[in-house]
Amino acid sequence: MTIFCTVDDKSIPLYRVMWVASTPHFCGAEDCEREGQYEIRLEQGESVWAKTQERDDMLHALESWQGGLGSQEEEWDH
Numbered sequence: 001m002t003i004f005c006t007v008d009d010k011s012i013p014l015y016r017v018m019w020v021a022s023t024p025h026f027c028g029a030e031d032c033e034r035e036g037q038y039e040i041r042l043e044q045g046e047s048v049w050a051k052t053q054e055r056d057d058m059l060h061a062l063e064s065w066q067g068g069l070g071s072q073e074e075e076w077d078h
Contacts, residue, residue: 005061007040007050012058014065016042020058025049 004011021039025032038055040048050058 001064003065005058007048007054007058010048012040012042012048014062017058017062018043020050020055020062024052 003014005014006012018041020041024036024038025034027035034049037049037051040050040055040058042048
């Protein structure tokens with residue numbers, strides 16, 4: 001298991017990820033180069049932009065790194 005995930009040719013340390021967008025970027029600006037990509041927000045206000053597969057890979061890596069998803073019963077016990 002590695003603590004890095006590759007997004008747009010960058011090795012991103014998983015511990016720097018604050019959140020991952022669930023919908024693709026759309027601002028409607030004519031010159032926008034990020035339309036259809038997913039924002040992955042990092043600490044200190046930085047972001048990287050991911051294609052769908054890179055976003056899915058990041059989510060999978062984060063779940064694995066944190067021990068995976070627990071059962072629904074575990075969630076309701078708390």
